[in-house]
Amino acid sequence: MATSTVENYLKHMLLLSEGxxxxxxxxxxxxxxxxxxxxxxxxxxxxxxxxxxxxxxxxGVRLTAEGRRVALNVLRKHRLVECFLVNVxxxxxxxxxxxxEQLEHAISDEVLDRLDALLGHPETDPHGDPIPSRQGKLxxxxxxxxxxxxxxxxxRIVRITxxxxxxxxxxxxxxxxxxxxxxxxxxNLASGLVTAKKTAGRPLVLSLxxxxxxxxxxxx
Amino acid sequence: MATSTVENYLKHMLLLSEGxxxxxxxxxxxxxxxxxxxxxxxxxxxxxxxxxxxxxxxxGVRLTAEGRRVALNVLRKHRLVECFLVNVxxxxxxxxxxxxEQLEHAISDEVLDRLDALLGHPETDPHGDPIPSRQGKLxxxxxxxxxxxxxxxxxRIVRITxxxxxxxxxxxxxxxxxxxxxxxxxxNLASGLVTAKKTAGRPLVLSLxxxxxxxxxxxx
DNA sequence: ACGTTTATTTTGACTAATCAAAATAACTAA
DNA sequence: TTAGTTATTTTGATTAGTCAAAATAAACGT
Numbered sequence: 239m240a241t242s243t244v245e246n247y248l249k250h251m252l253l254l255s256e257g258x259x260x261x262x263x264x265x266x267x268x269x270x271x272x273x274x275x276x277x278x279x280x281x282x283x284x285x286x287x288x289x290x291x292x293x294x295x296x297x298g299v300r301l302t303a304e305g306r307r308v309a310l311n312v313l314r315k316h317r318l319v320e321c322f323l324v325n326v327x328x329x330x331x332x333x334x335x336x337x338x339e340q341l342e343h344a345i346s347d348e349v350l351d352r353l354d355a356l357l358g359h360p361e362t363d364p365h366g367d368p369i370p371s372r373q374g375k376l377x378x379x380x381x382x383x384x385x386x387x388x389x390x391x392x393x394r395i396v397r398i399t400x401x402x403x404x405x406x407x408x409x410x411x412x413x414x415x416x417x418x419x420x421x422x423x424x425x426n427l428a429s430g431l432v433t434a435k436k437t438a439g440r441p442l443v444l445s446l447x448x449x450x451x452x453x454x455x456x457x458x
Numbered sequence: 459m460a461t462s463t464v465e466n467y468l469k470h471m472l473l474l475s476e477g478x479x480x481x482x483x484x485x486x487x488x489x490x491x492x493x494x495x496x497x498x499x500x501x502x503x504x505x506x507x508x509x510x511x512x513x514x515x516x517x518g519v520r521l522t523a524e525g526r527r528v529a530l531n532v533l534r535k536h537r538l539v540e541c542f543l544v545n546v547x548x549x550x551x552x553x554x555x556x557x558x559e560q561l562e563h564a565i566s567d568e569v570l571d572r573l574d575a576l577l578g579h580p581e582t583d584p585h586g587d588p589i590p591s592r593q594g595k596l597x598x599x600x601x602x603x604x605x606x607x608x609x610x611x612x613x614r615i616v617r618i619t620x621x622x623x624x625x626x627x628x629x630x631x632x633x634x635x636x637x638x639x640x641x642x643x644x645x646n647l648a649s650g651l652v653t654a655k656k657t658a659g660r661p662l663v664l665s666l667x668x669x670x671x672x673x674x675x676x677x678x
Numbered sequence: 679a680c681g682t683t684t685a686t687t688t689t690g691a692c693t694a695a696t697c698a699a700a701a702t703a704a705c706t707a708a
Numbered sequence: 709t710t711a712g713t714t715a716t717t718t719t720g721a722t723t724a725g726t727c728a729a730a731a732t733a734a735a736c737g738t
Contacts, residue, residue: 243725264686277726279687284724296686296733327572337566344564346557352547463695484716497696499717504694516703516716 240290242343245312246271247281248290249342251301252309256378261298310370316342317363317370318353324364325357331364331415332406365406366397366416366453384432384449389422392457400451409452412442419457422449460510462563465532466491467501468510469562471521472529476598481518530590536562537583537590538573544584545577551584551635552626585626586617586636586673604652604669609642612677620671629672632662639677642669 240248250270254262264282268275286293290305301309319341323334345353351372354360361377362368368377381396382388395418398409409415413436423441424433432449434442460468470490474482484502488495506513510525521529539561543554565573571592574580581597582588588597601616602608615638618629629635633656643661644653652669654662 241724265684273725274727275686276688276728281725323569327569327576329568329572333568337569340564340566341561344560346560348549348553349543349547349557352549356547461694485714493695494697495716496698496718501695 240308243281244285244290245308245343247278247285248301248305248309249312249316251291251299252306252313255300259300261294261300263298267299307374310374310376311347312342313376314370314372315345315350317367318350318357318360319345320363320365321357321360321369322353331410332403334364335401335406336403362397362416364416365399365401366395367399381453381455384420384422384434384444384452384454385425385446386450387422387454389425392419392421393454394419394457395452396455397453398451399453405448405451408448413439414442414452420454460528463501464505464510465528465563467498467505468521468525468529469532469536471511471519472526472533475520479520481514481520483518487519527594530594530596531567532562533596534590534592535565535570537587538570538577538580539565540583540585541577541580541589542573551630552623554584555621555626556623582617582636584636585619585621586615587619601673601675604640604642604654604664604672604674605645605666606670607642607674609645612639612641613674614639614677615672616675617673618671619673625668625671628668633659634662634672640674 247267250267251262254266254270264275264278267282268278271278282291282293282299285291285305286299289302290308292300292302294300316338319338320334323329323337324331329337354372360369368379370376382393384393387393395414395416397416398406398414400406414420414434419437420434422432423435425431425446427446430446432444432446434444434449436442467487470487471482474486474490484495484498487502488498491498502511502513502519505511505525506519509522510528512520512522514520536558539558540554543549543557544551549557574592580589588599590596602613604613607613615634615636617636618626618634620626634640634654639657640654642652643655645651645666647666650666652664652666654664654669656662
């Protein structure tokens with residue numbers, strides 16, 4: 239069995255490679271895992287020996303089919319656990335990522351399946367992140383963001399790509415939850431500011447950086 | 459934070475001391491934790507340094523108030539998780555101990571509280587084992603067993619004290635679940651056999667060892 | 679093309695948890 | 709007592725995962 243450390247390495251590789259094809263740098267992985275780069279190099283070599291990744295020295299690392307399989311299973315556990323914590327235990331939207339971080343390594347595939355059934359086989363977690371299927375299919379659709387979308391076009395929020403509690407609290411406080419309708423009324427590259435409006439509500443100003451973490455699709 | 463290894467050491471000390479006062483031997487602990495005795499000695503000294511236990515060299519070990527607090531919290535998590543797995547996820551009675559072994563170290567106190575509420579604050583887990591209260595109270599009532607009870611007296615099964623899947627499957631298969639009514643019709647010390655009868659059913663023969671793991675109280 | 683910055687890898691050391699096997703202490707039976 | 713059994717402790721090694729800091733390689737700018 240993969241240790242939870244191994245599972246974390248693989249999961250973050252999957253998240254950082256946006257689908258699994260590109261090489262992930264040691265630096266990015268070190269950052270994501272909150273360890274020093276040397277540790278990642280060492281670990282990645284071990285993961286290459288165990289067949290979970292392919293390591294190109296000085297270039298980066300990529301998941302093998304087997305590594306991807308493991309990573310998708312962990313991600314599925316993480317996101318289904320988040321659904322459970324929010325939908326069943328009514329926990330705070332912004333706090334569940336931390337909880338799921340622990341639980342994703344502790345639940346068995348058996349529990350996973352039953353949780354999935356209990357929740358009605360959801361397709362996304364409470365933040366809008368797609369849940370990998372049992373068979374390892376992950377919706378990798380590319381969405382526009384409030385930083386890149388067409389101005390004045392009616393939109394629907396589909397996903398928030400920053401799981402930090404602070405950001406999620408901000409999002410919730412301003413009613414920018416997945417499913418909500420909005421449109422961007424103004425975008426100023428120079429100042430780095432985006433103005434958005436909900437159908438009913440006062441205009442809301444946010445930075446380009448923040449706007450880029452809110453994924454949208456055309457309304458309806 | 460206590461690592462899950464530490465939590466396991468403390469939990470097993472609590473279980474082996476039947477309430478917390480007697481000294482637990484290194485050998486018993488090694489057996490329960492499936493490690494060699496030398497490992498336990500080393501670990502127990504570390505736990506003494508961190509204030510979780512009091513170590514009497516060559517005699518045994520005992521939980522301190524703090525160690526007991528931690529152990530009770532872990533046990534509470536274990537047993538509430540078992541309730542959840544059986545009552546909500548409808549998992550197999552005999553399989554949940556293994557699952558809970560992992561989950562008890564991964565769920566936060568916050569999740570614990572919500573799980574407790576969701577389940578309606580149960581007092582025992584599916585095997586009849588008492589769940590420590592939030593405040594750390596643990597029902598330590600001493601029950602008779604099918605090996606020690608009065609013959610022919612009507613009884614109610616309250617608890618099964620062997621969590622191995624094999625034994626639990628045997629118990630389930632013979633309808634000796636907690637809550638069921640039985641009486642012992644015959645007990646033969648020489649042959650080591652006990653004969654029990656459910657209100658409606660054929661007589662059931664089991665060994666004294668097995669009978670001793672089934673706790674009962676007077677019916678009604 | 680040359681020196682500088684930046685990313686990566688290597689090296690040596692550390693911690694937590696473990697085992698195997700030797701040493702020690704305690705108990706037990708003649 | 710004294711030898712023998714049994715439980716415990718000690719010692720030395722091992723594995724997984726980590727860090728700090730030095731060494732190396734690649735990329736970048738002029």
